[in-house]
Amino acid sequence: xxxxxxxxxxxxxxxxxxxxxxxxxxxxxxxxxxxxxxxxxxxxxxxxxxxxxxxxxxxxxxxxxxxxxxxxxxxxxxxxxxxxxxxxxxxxxxxxxxxxxxxxxxxxxxxxxxxxxxxxxxxxxxxxxxxxxxxxxxxxxxxxxxxxxxxxxxxxxxxxxxxxxxxxxxxxxxxxxxxxxxxxxxxxxxxxxxxxxxxxxxxxxxxxxxxxxxxxxxxxxxxxxxxxxxxxxxxxxxxxxxxxxxxxxxxxxxxxxxxxxxxxxxxxxxxxxxxxxxxxxxxxxxxxxxxxxxxxxxxxxxxxxxxxxxxxxxxxxxxxxxxxxxxxxxxxxxxxxxxxxxxxxxxxxxxxxxxxxxxxxxxxxxxxxxxxxxxxxxxxxxxxxxxxxxxxxxxxxxxxxxxxxxxxxxxxxxxxxxxxxxxxxxxxxxxxxxxxxxxxxxxxxxxxxxxxxxxxxxxxxxxxxxxxxxxxxxxxxxxxxxxxxxxxxxxxxxxxxxxxxxxxxxxxxxxxxxxxxxxxxxxxxxxxxxxxxxxxxxxxxxxxxxxxxxxxxxxxxxxxxxxxxxxxxxxxxxxxxxxxxxxxxxxx
Numbered sequence: 001x002x003x004x005x006x007x008x009x010x011x012x013x014x015x016x017x018x019x020x021x022x023x024x025x026x027x028x029x030x031x032x033x034x035x036x037x038x039x040x041x042x043x044x045x046x047x048x049x050x051x052x053x054x055x056x057x058x059x060x061x062x063x064x065x066x067x068x069x070x071x072x073x074x075x076x077x078x079x080x081x082x083x084x085x086x087x088x089x090x091x092x093x094x095x096x097x098x099x100x101x102x103x104x105x106x107x108x109x110x111x112x113x114x115x116x117x118x119x120x121x122x123x124x125x126x127x128x129x130x131x132x133x134x135x136x137x138x139x140x141x142x143x144x145x146x147x148x149x150x151x152x153x154x155x156x157x158x159x160x161x162x163x164x165x166x167x168x169x170x171x172x173x174x175x176x177x178x179x180x181x182x183x184x185x186x187x188x189x190x191x192x193x194x195x196x197x198x199x200x201x202x203x204x205x206x207x208x209x210x211x212x213x214x215x216x217x218x219x220x221x222x223x224x225x226x227x228x229x230x231x232x233x234x235x236x237x238x239x240x241x242x243x244x245x246x247x248x249x250x251x252x253x254x255x256x257x258x259x260x261x262x263x264x265x266x267x268x269x270x271x272x273x274x275x276x277x278x279x280x281x282x283x284x285x286x287x288x289x290x291x292x293x294x295x296x297x298x299x300x301x302x303x304x305x306x307x308x309x310x311x312x313x314x315x316x317x318x319x320x321x322x323x324x325x326x327x328x329x330x331x332x333x334x335x336x337x338x339x340x341x342x343x344x345x346x347x348x349x350x351x352x353x354x355x356x357x358x359x360x361x362x363x364x365x366x367x368x369x370x371x372x373x374x375x376x377x378x379x380x381x382x383x384x385x386x387x388x389x390x391x392x393x394x395x396x397x398x399x400x401x402x403x404x405x406x407x408x409x410x411x412x413x414x415x416x417x418x419x420x421x422x423x424x425x426x427x428x429x430x431x432x433x434x435x436x437x438x439x440x441x442x443x444x445x446x447x448x449x450x451x452x453x454x455x456x457x458x459x460x461x462x463x464x465x466x467x468x469x470x471x472x473x474x475x476x477x478x479x480x481x482x483x484x485x486x487x488x489x490x491x492x493x494x495x496x497x498x499x500x501x502x503x504x505x506x507x508x509x510x511x512x513x514x515x516x517x518x519x520x521x522x523x524x525x526x527x528x529x530x531x532x533x534x535x536x537x538x539x540x541x542x543x544x545x546x547x548x549x550x551x552x553x554x555x556x557x558x559x560x561x562x563x564x565x566x567x568x569x570x571x572x573x574x575x576x577x578x579x580x581x582x583x584x585x586x587x588x
Contacts, residue, residue, distance in 0.1 A: 001586065002556060002557070002558045002559060002583050002584065002585055003583065003584045004581055004582075004583050004584075005304070005316060005323075005581060005582040005583070005584070006316075006321070006322055006323060007580055007581055008290075008292065008294060008306065008314065008323055008580050008581060008582070009287065009288045009323070009580075010288060010292055010294075010311060010314055010323065010325050011270070011271040011272055011288060011325070012028050012029065012271075012272060012288055012289065012291050012292040012293075012311055013028055013029055013256070013268075013269075013270045013271075013310060014026045014027065014028050014256065014257065014268030014269060014272060014273050014289065014291065015027055015028060015029070015053065015054060015055055015256050015257060015268060016054050016055055016056050016057045016066075016256070016257050016268060017057060017257045017258065017259035017266050017267075017268045017273070018057035018058055018059045018064075018259060019059070019259045019260070019261040019266070020059035020060075020064070022037060022261065022262070023035065023036075023037070024037070024259065024261070024266055024273070025045075025057050025059065025064065025079075026042075026057075026268060026273050026289045026291060027053075027054025027055070027056070027057045027066055027068075027268075027291065028053070028054060028289065028291025028292065028293075029052075029053050029291065029292065029293040029308070029309070029310040029311065030046065030052065030053070030291055030292060030293035030294075030295070030308065030311075031044070031045065031046025031049040031051070031054065031291055032045045032046060032049070032054050032057065032066055032079060032291065033045055033046070033289040033290050033291050034078070034079060035273070035286065035289070040286075040287070041287065042286075042287060042288075042289045042290055044290040044291075044579055044580060045075075045078075045079030045080070046290075046291070046579070047080075047562070047563065047579075048081060048082055048562075049066075049073065049082050050070055050071075050073050050082055050083075050084050051066050051067070051068035051069070051070050051071070051072075051073045051082075052068055052069055052070060052293075053068045053069060053293075054066045054067070054068050054291075055067055055068050055069075055093065055094055055095055055096070056068075056094055056095065056096045056097040056108070056109075057097065058097035058098070058099060058106065058121075060099065060106075060120060060121075061120075062076055062120075063075065063076050063120050063121060064076075064078070064079055065085075065097055065106070065121045066082075067094030067095070067096070067097050067108055068093065068094055069093040069094075070084070070093075071084050071085065071087055071091065071094065072084070072085040072087065072094055072097075072108060072115075072121065072124065073085070074121050074122065085117075085121055085122060085123065085124060086122065086123045086124065087115060087123075087124045088123075088124060088125045088126055089126055091110055091112075091113075091115065091126070092110045092111035092112040092113075093110060093111050094108050094109070094110055094115075095109045095110060095111060095134075095135055095136060095137075096108070096109040096135060096136065096137050096138050097109075097138070098138035098139060098140065098145070100140060100145065100159075101140060104118065105117070105118055105159050105160065106118075106120070106121055107138050107145060107147075107160060108124060109135025109136065109137065109138055109147065110134075110135060111134050111135075112131070112132050112133070112134065113126055113127065113130050113131045113132060113133060113135065114126070114127040114129075114130045114133075114135055114147065114160065115127065116159075116160050127160050127161075129161075129162060129163045130147065130149070130154060130163060133149045133150065133151055133154075134149060134150040134151075135147050135148070135149055136148045136149060136150070136173075136174065136175050136176065136190075137174075137175065137176040137177055139176075139177040139178065139179065139185075141155070141179065141185060141200045141201050142183075142200050143157060144156060144157045144200060144201065145159075145160060146166075146177050146185070146201050147163075148174035148175060148176055148177050148187060148188075149173075149174060150173045150174075150190075151165075151171050151173070152165050152166060152169035152170065152171045152172060152173075152174060153165070153166035153169050153174050153177070153187060153195075153201060153204065154166070155200075155201045155202070166197065166201050166202065166203065166204050167202065167203045167204065168195070168203050168204040168205055169187075169195065169204050172189055172190070172191065173189070173190035173191065174187050174188065174189060174190065174195075175188045175189070175190050175217065175218060175219075176188050176217075176218075176219060176220050177201075177220075178220045178221055178222045178228075179222055180222050180226075180228070180243055180244070181222065181224070181225075181226045181243075182243065183198075184196055184197060184198050184243075185197040185200070185201050186207065186220065186222070186228070186244060187204065188217035188218070188219075188220050188230070189217075191216075192216040192217070193206065193207075193217075194206070194207040194209055194211075194217065194244065195207055196244075207244060208245075209240075209244050209245060209246075209247070210245065210246045210247060211230075211238065211247050212234075214232075214234045215230070215232040215233075215234055215236060215238060215247075216232055216233045216234070217230050217231070217232055217233075218231050218232055218233050218254075218255070218256070219231035219255050219256055219257060219258060220258075221258030221260070221265075223260060223265060223279055223280060224260060224263070225263075225279045226241070226243070226279075227239055227240065227241055227279045227280050228240040228243065228244045229255075229258060229265070229267075229280050230247065231253075231254065231255030231256065231258075231267070231269075233254075235252065235253065235254045236249045236251070236252060236253075237249070237250055237251035237252075237253055237255050237267065237283075238250070239280045239281065250280060250281060250282070250283065251267075251274065251283050253267070253269040253270065253271060253274065253283075254269055254270045255267045255268065255269045256268050256269065256270075263277070264276070264277055265277075265279070265280055267283065271285065271288075272285060272286060272287075272288045272289060273285075273286045273289060274286065290579065290580035292308055292311040292580075293308035293309050293310055293311050294306045294307060294308040294311050294314065294565075294577065295307075295308055295309075295565045295566060295577070296308075296336050296565070296566045296577070297565075297566045297567065297568045297575055297576075297577040297582065298336055298337065298338035298344075298568050299338065299568045299569070299570055299575055300338040300339065300340060300341075300342050300343075300344075301340075301341075301342040301358075302317075302318060303315055303316065303317050303318075303342075303358060304316040304568070304575060304582065305336065305338065305344065305359065306323075306577055306582065307329075307333050307336040307346070308333070309331070309332045309333055309334055309348070310331060310332055310333075312325060312326065312327070312329050312331050312333060313325075313326045313329040313333065313336070313344075313346065313359055314326065315358065315359055316582070317358075326359040326360065328359075328360065328361055328362055329346060329355075329359060329362065330346060330348060330350055330351065330353050330362060331348060332348040332349055332350075333346050333347070333348045334347060334348045334349075334372070334374075334389075335347040335348070335373050335374065335376060337376045337378075339378060339400075340380075342356070342358065343355070343356055343400070344358070344359055345373075345376060346362070347371060347372060347373035347376075348372065349369065349372050350367070350368065350371075350372075351364055351365070351366055351367040351368055351370075351371035351372070352364070352365045352366045352371030352372070352373050352386065352395070352403075353365060353371075365395075365403050366395065366403065366405065369388070369390075370388065370393050370405060371388075371395075372388055372389050372390075373386045373387065373388060373389070373395070374387060374388060374389040374391070374415070375387045375415060375416075375417065375418035376418070377418045377419050377420045377425070377464075377466065378397070378400060378420065379420040379421075379422075379423065379466070381423070382397065382398065382399045382400030382401070383397065383398055383399075383400075383420060383423060383445060384396070384397045384400060384403075384420070385418060385420065385425050385427075385446055386403075386418075387408070387415045387418060387427075391408055391410065391413065391414045391415045392407065392408050393405055393406070393407060393408060394406050394407070394408055394409070394446065396445065396446045398445060409446075409448070409449045410427070410429050410440065410449070410451075412431075412432075412433075413429040413430060413431055413438075414429065414430045414431075414432065414460070415427050415428070415429055415430075416428050416429070416430050416437070416457075416460055416461055416462045417461075417462030417463065417464040417471060418464065419464040419465065419466045419469060419471075420466055421466045421467055421469040421480070422467075423443075423445070424441055424442065424443050425441065425442045425445070425446055425449075426439065426440070426441045426464070426469060426471075426480075427439075427440045427441070427449070428440075428455070428462035428464070428471060428473075429451065430457055430460055435457070436454060436455060436456060436457065437454070437455035437456075437457040437462075438451040438452065438453060438454060438455060439451070439452065439453040439455065439471070439478075439487065440452075453487055455473065457473060457474075461522060461524070463523045463524060463525050463526050463535070464526070465526035465527075465528055465533065467528075468480065468533075468547045468548055470526060470533070470548045471487075472492070472523030472526060472535060473523070474493075474521060474522065474523070475491060475492060475493035475521045475523075476489050476490065476491060476492065477489065477490045477491075477492050477523070477535075477548055477551070479547075479548045479549070490548065490549060490550065490551065491551070492523060492535060492537070492542050492551045493521040493523075493537055493539060493542070521537060521538060521539055522537060522538045523535050523536075523537050524536045524537060524538065525566065525567060527567055527568060527569040527574070528569065529569050529570065529571050529572075529587065530571065531545065531587070532544065532545055532587060533547065533548055534554070534567065534569065534574060535551070536564060536566070536567045539553075540553060540554075540555060540561040540562075540564075541553070541554045541555070541556070541561065541564070541567075542554060556574075556585045558583075559576060559578070559583060559585065560578055560579075563578040563579050564576050564577070564578050565577045565578065565579070569587075571587075572586065572587055572588055573585065573586060573587060574587055
């Protein structure tokens, strides 16, 4: 019987907001969610979401747009399904979205220019006039669109075809623009300070305002009742009731985005979404939206840990019965690893760290980019290998305590898999020039390496498990045969055997089988206990009861296979991280 842990209700940064027909949409570091005001609950809308971080949201008549690093996602069924919009040419991450009052033209700002759509966001064309300019925010004045950029303020009176620079800005970087109730425009400078325009953005002057020196603006909103709200880089939200002349701090929070509907204000902050019913004087924190980026799970010493790049590390201890955020964990966090003795390892752009007290405190192993680890393997005796995300630097430990670094032994090859079996280190490498790979190994604790067994690799990912030593590539599992030092191959999913690997295939596959291959099938991870090996793939779970010799698809009743982000295992239970919850499936 499947059991469900308490919900993963944790603070999560909200980067964008939008309102439509009374609904509030929030975009975060992993997808979007809709707030049901009548029930007071959030509904996740990130299934099949093609955008990692939602920097911008925009609603229209029957459509919803979300912009982020991968482009613009579009939904016409209230976020139940999403598709990437067609964008002409190359583009950089989306920073903002805005539509004209009639929604006939939509603009999208990027890190290197502006995009325009005239078909409700289905297709987008680049506007050459603002090419190579970073667009931070967009806004509409009277019969014109305004763009806050890293080179000042640009305005267009012909739907974005031609643009003119606002006078008086002097090429300074501008973060955002808003309109006061008296028709004047107010802009926030990246270097601090405000600008004001009384002629629709044609000319700008410094705005005399009594703001604390440390209160550099980051987000601004002018309410329908005349208040001005300013989110600042010092973690305070300021409010002005006199059109920006004087200010009072009303909230202790980093605010990234604002929205307003029917007299209700909304603010997206580092801790979630806040709302105000008194024009911004007081604020109430809503339940945490399910837009966190928790996407990996480990278990050790009876505790369960889940982590996300920006959401950090969260622990569930049975004696506490609830999830606890571990605030001292270094972030951003791109790697999480747990050892049976309870030691935790994390890594990100700021370095490689470990904890021996269940994540309460952390010790830096290597600081900076040389500690940004992509693959880590440690055996029971403490011998371990780690490789950086660039594959140019290796770390090695013989006791699990002291780590030493060296340049990669593989020169220009990328490492896409790493495991240690019986004191021997194994790595799967990839050559971006030949688009081929090899299995490499070291029998002298990483001092020297040998490479053999050519691999035809379609995905730049190799799932590995140390005992038995298995490698998952595409639809196939290679299992180390220590008796003859071979690598017999076994099918786990749709047949897709690269030509260079057919000689290793066991049992043999014919041409008809190979033609039926599915390139979208990827083995993401292996976990195992003393009896079973379980593989998480892009098509669900597969299980082996004979140490990887044969595999069967496994669909536990009640488990939403398509929503599984990661899995972990102990002797009795499989843990599955799915969306905003963790479920357990007994393995007895």
